[in-house]
Amino acid sequence: MKFSIERAALLKAVAQAQSVVERRNTIPILANVLIEADGNDVMFRATDLDIEVVDKAPAMVERGGSTTVSAVTLHEIVRKLPDGAMVTLADDGTAGRLSVEAGRSSFNLATLPKEDFPVMASSEYTSNFSAPAPTLRRLFDKSKFAISTEETRYYLNGVYMHVTDSEEGRVLRCVATDGHRLARIDAALPEGAEEMPGVIVPRKTVGELRKLLDDDDMEIAVSVSETKVRFATPQITLTSKVIDGTFPDYSRVIPMGNTRRLEVDASEFAKAVDRVATVSSERSRAVKLSLDEDRLILSVNAPDSGAAEEELAVAYADERLEIGFNAKYLLEIASQVDRENAVFMFNSSGDPTLMREGNDTSAVYVVMPMRV
Structure with missing residues (x-):
């Protein structure tokens, strides 16, 4: 494998990947990012077994192939390289090493076999729809502060995204509560979301998702099943397991008679x-x-x-x-x-x-x- 890529594109892709990686790992391969070069693109894939992020970046691929390398180390190297640098990454497929070169700087990093890297099983998504980035940003930004941090009530450790009836008709709704405060945010129901199963999106996923939602003109493809949820832009795909639990009947907490x-x-x-x-x-x-x-x-x-x-x-x-x-x-x-x-x-x-x-x-x- 050998390819050249602009520093800014590489930094963006590796930053997204290394933020998913858990710092304290008992499984060495989970500290790595899987790099796959093919055609005119390079894919960077990272996972903690609950969340998987795949970031696609344009590159000049001289020789296709794939390998895995420490996500944190690669991110630190790229972060410290000068702006505008062209970075060349290469491995010869045998030595268990990846070379990273930019200008007069060169690094030699240890790799692990790509075969050991766990790829999240693709789920049969029962519901697929698109939503504008600002809509999803509002739903999650305004509700996430109320997510519970109590591990014992694990079913409150995320944002409950579901379809329901409101005074305005059918809506896509996000709810979070920790028992002391509650946030309930509604948005117009996107086309195709009518049959979406209600899912609890974990706190870490909500944090990672936020990085996909900065572009106001972006449409986000959302896919939902009983066990997984996926958010995708043309460059980045974020797949996450959902919390296996039942969210409480929050409507009983919302006071209707306050005058x-x-x-x-x-x-x-x-x-x-x-x-x-x-x-x-x-x-x-x-x-x-x-x-x-x-x-x-x-x-x-x-x-x-x-x-x-x-x-x-x-x-x-x-x-x-x-x-x-x-x-x-x-x-x-x-x-x-x-x-x-x-x-x-x-x-x-x-x-x-x-x-x-x-x-x-x-x-x-x-x-x-x-x-x-």
């Missing part, structure tokens, strides 16, 4: 919460919201470190209410608001609070209160 309505400038609110939370004790980081007519007082009282208070002008016309929240949860939810105003719907100081962006019901957040 006390607070409207507040989202960015002013987030900044004020951040300021007063500076003095709260790290363990609970509780912030109290005291609501009166068109007035909101945010306060923190931490006996060990001090107290803080800030007043905001808001739109609120209901009876007085005092309610406490974890500052981190409030900040994360407020930071999801793209529009100017956030609308909070309260019931009482002990009931879950609902938050949305203005009158838009396609993104709904729920946060549980704290005793303060």
